[in-house]
Amino acid sequence: MDSYLKFRNVRGTKDLLPEEAELWRWVEEVIRKKMEDYNYQELRFPTFELTELFKKSTGEDTDIVQKEMFTFKDKGGRSLTLKPEGTPSVVRMYLQYGLYNRGILQKFYYIERMFRQEKPQRGRYREFRQFGAEAIGSPSPETDAELVRSALDIFNELNIHGIKLNINSIGCPKCREKFIREFKKFLCSRLDSLCNDCKRRYSTNPMRILDCKIDREKLIDVPVPLDYLCDDCRKHFSGFKERLGYLGINYSIDKHLVRGLDYYTKTVFEFTHSKLGTKDEVGGGGRYDGLIGFLGGDETPASGYAVGLDRLLLLSPQRKESRGIDVYVITLDKASDLTGWKLVNELRDSGFSADKDPLGRSMKAQFREADRQNAKWAIVIGEKEREGGSVQLKRMETGEQKEVPLNITTIKEELKC
Ligand SMILES: [Zn+2]
Numbered sequence: 280m281d282s283y284l285k286f287r288n289v290r291g292t293k294d295l296l297p298e299e300a301e302l303w304r305w306v307e308e309v310i311r312k313k314m315e316d317y318n319y320q321e322l323r324f325p326t327f328e329l330t331e332l333f334k335k336s337t338g339e340d341t342d343i344v345q346k347e348m349f350t351f352k353d354k355g356g357r358s359l360t361l362k363p364e365g366t367p368s369v370v371r372m373y374l375q376y377g378l379y380n381r382g383i384l385q386k387f388y389y390i391e392r393m394f395r396q397e398k399p400q401r402g403r404y405r406e407f408r409q410f411g412a413e414a415i416g417s418p419s420p421e422t423d424a425e426l427v428r429s430a431l432d433i434f435n436e437l438n439i440h441g442i443k444l445n446i447n448s449i450g451c452p453k454c455r456e457k458f459i460r461e462f463k464k465f466l467c468s469r470l471d472s473l474c475n476d477c478k479r480r481y482s483t484n485p486m487r488i489l490d491c492k493i494d495r496e497k498l499i500d501v502p503v504p505l506d507y508l509c510d511d512c513r514k515h516f517s518g519f520k521e522r523l524g525y526l527g528i529n530y531s532i533d534k535h536l537v538r539g540l541d542y543y544t545k546t547v548f549e550f551t552h553s554k555l556g557t558k559d560e561v562g563g564g565g566r567y568d569g570l571i572g573f574l575g576g577d578e579t580p581a582s583g584y585a586v587g588l589d590r591l592l593l594l595s596p597q598r599k600e601s602r603g604i605d606v607y608v609i610t611l612d613k614a615s616d617l618t619g620w621k622l623v624n625e626l627r628d629s630g631f632s633a634d635k636d637p638l639g640r641s642m643k644a645q646f647r648e649a650d651r652q653n654a655k656w657a658i659v660i661g662e663k664e665r666e667g668g669s670v671q672l673k674r675m676e677t678g679e680q681k682e683v684p685l686n687i688t689t690i691k692e693e694l695k696c
């Protein structure tokens with residue numbers, strides 16, 4: 280197709296045509312509205328950060344840092360990276376601007392582009408869009424449940440059904456120590472049979488072995504963090520489950536769920552959908568009580584999640600009402616054309632979306648265009664109307680039509696009905 284075209288978009292990027300851009304805009308509106316209903320405030324952050332920020336917060340032994348980052352040197356020799364996820368930047372801003380001074384609890388959301396060098400496939404791009412939420416300052420499982428509910432609420436508002444919630448607890452550094460000891464003891468004799476990544480993880484970040492897709496079957500009887508939780512972590516997990524119960528939210532416990540990122544503690548969760556195939560994850564998150572202290576702030580509990588919008592949109596969100604323009608003005612002769620054009624501009628000044636045909640096409644073609652534009656109203660002006668100082672106002676859905684004076688105030692009143 281069009282093989283003479285010299286330029287196409289780069290593999291792993293996505294163009295949005297007008298109808299897609301409109302869908303995306305609506306999806307973003309839904310997210311903003313919902314997150315603000317939950318009292319989260321929007322943050323926007325730069326496209327790149329110091330590479331060190333991601334190495335420290337995402338973690339050296341994650342797939343993101345090991346394999347997927349777009350890293351480059353600037354002219355001063357500093358290593359920069361296109362942001363592969365949102366949490367590190369949110370935490371950086373929280374610390375840099377002293378946002379903790381604004382109150383003990385700070386809740387943020389973002390809708391941002393992210394960059395990862397993954398193998399491009401359906402719904403997975405190298406430049407992709409994510410929304411996420413972070414609640415900083417609350418240790419309570421109530422906050423974890425609130426985050427989960429806000430995401431489910433957004434899926435629901437987008438008319439996306441069939442998303443499953445999996446949850447787990449991976450404990451705190453205290454109870455994890457004991458778990459890791461038992462876990463490593465168990466794996467010690469089987470290490471040879473594990474994949475190369477897991478062999479490395481065994482010494483760098485053993486817990487990550489739990490969610491290895493390749494070795495899944497070999498890990499069925501392995502010790503899991505859930506069985507080693509300390510009292511505090513166990514209580515926290517019960518609290519989380521209890522809150523989900525109160526909210527009527529269904530979930531499954533996946534004892535192998537650890538999430539790819541190093542900084543999670545206690546609660547982890549993910550959203551999946553069977554329509555997305557083997558990599559069926561739409562998004563997920565969890566608690567990261569250790570990260571803010573680790574990045575140089577005071578020890579501060581925090582929790583959050585992120586959802587990949589490109590993947591979410593594969594699940595065909597349906598808006599309840601379809602949108603079109605308010606008025607399409609149809610003119611039947613040259614003299615009416617100028618009258619119509621003035622009217623279009625008056626309509627726009629009055630807050631209506633309006634358009635007309637600039638090509639002098641036939642009435643039939645103009646009506647077809649009005650249909651195509653999904654116009655709520657058509658206003659028809661011909662010689663007869665022009666001489667009588669009126670227009671024909673047609674409601675496109677029902678076809679009912681009436682003559683009204685050519686006067687923006689009267690027309691405005693009629694359009695409001
Ligand atoms: Zn614990």
Ligand SMILES: [Zn+2]
Pocket residue numbers: 473474475476477478488491492493494
């Ligand atoms: Zn493995």
